[in-house]
Amino acid sequence: MRCRKSRGGARIWVGLLGALLLQRAAAAVNVCFDQSNPASSVDLRVARAALTAAGERRVQAVPFEGQGKGDDGFPVRRFARLAREQCDLIVGFPVDASDPHLPPQVLATPAYARTGFVWIGRSPLPAPAELPQGAVVGIAELDTWAALLFPAHPDWRMQAYPRDAELLAALRADVLKTGVIWQPYLVAEEKRSGARPLSFRRLEMPHLVWDLVALYAPGSHAAAERFARGLQTLEDRGRLAGLIAPYALPEQRSGSASPMRMRPDERRPAAGGLRPVRKRQRSGTAAPPALYTAQQAERGASAYAQHCALCHGTALEGRTGPALKGPGFADPASDFHVGDIFGFIARMMPAATPGSLPRETYVDLMAFLLQQNGYPAGTQALSYDQALQSRVPLIYHDPPAAP
């Protein structure tokens, strides 16, 4: 129900989301879905049905690209902006059932379905406890949460596949007996391929069970309230289970909409748009790596003064743009990597003329930001591609005490 004029920040999104958003019907409820989430059609169906049940007929589905270039999905901090500027509801967001946390500055509706990582194999599926010593269990490399299974079973051997598709192929070819997979992926893949369904069951372990919710900004409270009311109506009429049937388990039907308790104030990484992202180990005390040279940082300092200081402050303290230094920026809880922030800067900054600077200048700026956040200079220069692909966590380190 909001009609918001695009402001500076919103302009940045236009390239990403396209003209579609500009044309949206002013009065419709905008339901954003992650178009890289293979199961988003289930989430959209739930949203449409719930809103309709609550008397809201103008529902507009708005896609966003939730899977970033890296494997970590959509940076959690972006959800607040997306919710504020483009969406009344963001459906399909997974919340860890054992440790519920939301991205900062958003709220969540009650959960409408429960999903997570499932134990999978050909029938008859052996229970985890029945596996022989040294059994091989497959996971897709991206699923670092799924890897939590292995510390509990030191006698298993983990076999990592580049992607879910390869893992499923190995299971179907009987090269592999058992594995762990993100259920929404399985749901979508079986529907698409028409392959004979594999057996699976949920892994009732901490961090492997996730509840699907819709996120919203405080300003969209009315839409969220209607969605929650509609969910309740669907449940009362026995219709919710059918809608979320793809997430149901063979042996156990579940997924009632139950209100969840969450601590939205805590800034912990919850998830990418598509699948949960593993919490990064807190490595704030480890010495930060040397990624750039002192010359790069020096050039970066002058480029910063020229192109960035106006909005981000001469001491990176933040003005119209956020602070680019300190624990508030390079916060361990935000689960940001050098590659994420570099990609953002190179594509989106300076805000008025995104992408306008030479590549080397962006690299120099990254070097300067690293320096300002406590990363030491080294002998090896940072390159554009390295910066873009860097998985080094971006965490503020207090500068070493002056000699």
Ligand code: HEC
């Ligand atoms: C015209 C004002 C303006 C200029 C100039 C500008 N920025 Fe920004 N910047 C913003 C605003 C506003 C945001 C927050 C909105 C957004 O992220 O879309 C932002 C966000 C950022 C972020 C993300 C911060 C976070 O915590 O998510 C980074 C990094 C950044 N800018 C770096 C730069 C760099 C480097 C330059 C210089 C090349 C620059 N900016 C120039 C306005 C500006």
